[in-house]
Amino acid sequence: MSSARNDADVPDGDVLEISLFGPGYGESILAYTGEGDWLVVDSCVTSDRKTPAALAYLAHIGVDPSTAVKLVVATHWHDDHIRGLAALYRACTSARFVCSQALKNEDFLTLSKMAGERSLMKSSGVDEFNAILAELERRRGAPRWAMADRVLWSRGGAVPCKVWALSPSDGVVTRAFRSFSRLLQSRGSPKKRIPAPERNQGSVAILLSVGSKSILLGADLEAGREDRGWAAVLATHAVVEGKSKIYKVAHHGSESADNPQIWTDLLLDQPIAILTPFSRGNVHLPTESDIQRIEKRTRYLYSTARVASRRARRTTGSVARTKREVMIRSHGLVRTPGHVRVRMNIHEPLGRVDLYDGAISLGAACAGNVA
Numbered sequence: 001m002s003s004a005r006n007d008a009d010v011p012d013g014d015v016l017e018i019s020l021f022g023p024g025y026g027e028s029i030l031a032y033t034g035e036g037d038w039l040v041v042d043s044c045v046t047s048d049r050k051t052p053a054a055l056a057y058l059a060h061i062g063v064d065p066s067t068a069v070k071l072v073v074a075t076h077w078h079d080d081h082i083r084g085l086a087a088l089y090r091a092c093t094s095a096r097f098v099c100s101q102a103l104k105n106e107d108f109l110t111l112s113k114m115a116g117e118r119s120l121m122k123s124s125g126v127d128e129f130n131a132i133l134a135e136l137e138r139r140r141g142a143p144r145w146a147m148a149d150r151v152l153w154s155r156g157g158a159v160p161c162k163v164w165a166l167s168p169s170d171g172v173v174t175r176a177f178r179s180f181s182r183l184l185q186s187r188g189s190p191k192k193r194i195p196a197p198e199r200n201q202g203s204v205a206i207l208l209s210v211g212s213k214s215i216l217l218g219a220d221l222e223a224g225r226e227d228r229g230w231a232a233v234l235a236t237h238a239v240v241e242g243k244s245k246i247y248k249v250a251h252h253g254s255e256s257a258d259n260p261q262i263w264t265d266l267l268l269d270q271p272i273a274i275l276t277p278f279s280r281g282n283v284h285l286p287t288e289s290d291i292q293r294i295e296k297r298t299r300y301l302y303s304t305a306r307v308a309s310r311r312a313r314r315t316t317g318s319v320a321r322t323k324r325e326v327m328i329r330s331h332g333l334v335r336t337p338g339h340v341r342v343r344m345n346i347h348e349p350l351g352r353v354d355l356y357d358g359a360i361s362l363g364a365a366c367a368g369n370v371a
């Protein structure tokens with residue numbers, strides 16, 4: 001990680017911390033839930049040594065992932081979220097592996113294995129998935145299958161913590177099963193990419209509550225309608241005990257993953273919104289209009305990296321930030337994943353946002369202490 005990082009201290013037992021890394025390639029979330037327990041959601045890697053960004057940060061602050069990480073979650077099966085996930089899971093020897101129930105299907109596992117043997121889909125994330133399956137077999141463990149309203153992990157005591165899955169819905173899981181069956185019937189061996197189950201609708205959005213604070217991690221869940229996506233989450237909201245102060249914005253800020261009710265029903269006023277940009281071909285997320293839309297909802301909007309669809313237009317804020325922006329402009333692509341870190345004592349209203357390795361503020365507020 002950057003040698004410029006000045007606060008490498010391990011957070012206290014009653015502190016909540018969320019780190020968002022991206023895009024080396026993709027995004028990864030590392031959450032500290034207090035009491036020494038960490039969890040990782042998705043993975044991205046540094047471009048030099050292919051180290052998972054979450055492991056590099058834990059090493060930097062002196063935390064041993066083999067005992068400290070309790071949960072490793074794959075939100076969905078897209079390669080911008082899964083790079084390095086197998087290495088990460090192997091390092092987190094006491095963690096439970098979580099993935100979407102939309103993948104829980106014999107047909108999917110068969111297809112995935114066939115694809116791995118034939119090495120036809122190097123870039124599709126199948127290799128990562130197969131390596132995780134092999135590690136699960138070695139540990140004689142089973143994944144914890146995530147679906148709407150299921151508790152994935154919890155802890156009692158002085159600083160209680162609960163990790164809820166908010167998706168996928170029953171409807172999405174059922175349709176994923178049907179589509180895999182059809183795919184298997186239609187061909188003997190897969191020659192192309194295996195289509196991901198209902199794309200982003202099968203992805204695992206998470207509600208994390210620590211003491212009285214809540215955090216919403218939106219994965220790549222699409223807005224959807226009726227029994228899918230955010231529409232399904234909002235229709236039930238069975239598990240939403242309190243509104244969240246921090247939001248990992250769904251699907252890189254894309255409009256297709258936004259529903260105004262997320263902001264009114266699931267989030268507190270002026271939440272801290274964090275996102276990773278996405279670029280492939282001429283698809284760049286978030287777009288300028290995505291940023292304007294989100295800015296209307298909160299002044300606290302942060303990105304792990306410069307957004308391709310806009311030039312760094314703000315000159316207000318810290319000198320350090322301006323310097324970083326200049327550096328990014330002159331060097332082109334960011335080499336190591338950018339890092340947005342939010343820390344909050346669970347007994348206090350104030351939180352603190354820190355930006356590292358090219359992360360920037362896209363909203364009205366700078367980094368530092370936020371209400």
Ligand SMILES: [Zn+2]
Pocket residue numbers: 078080081220251252278
């Ligand atoms: Zn994505």
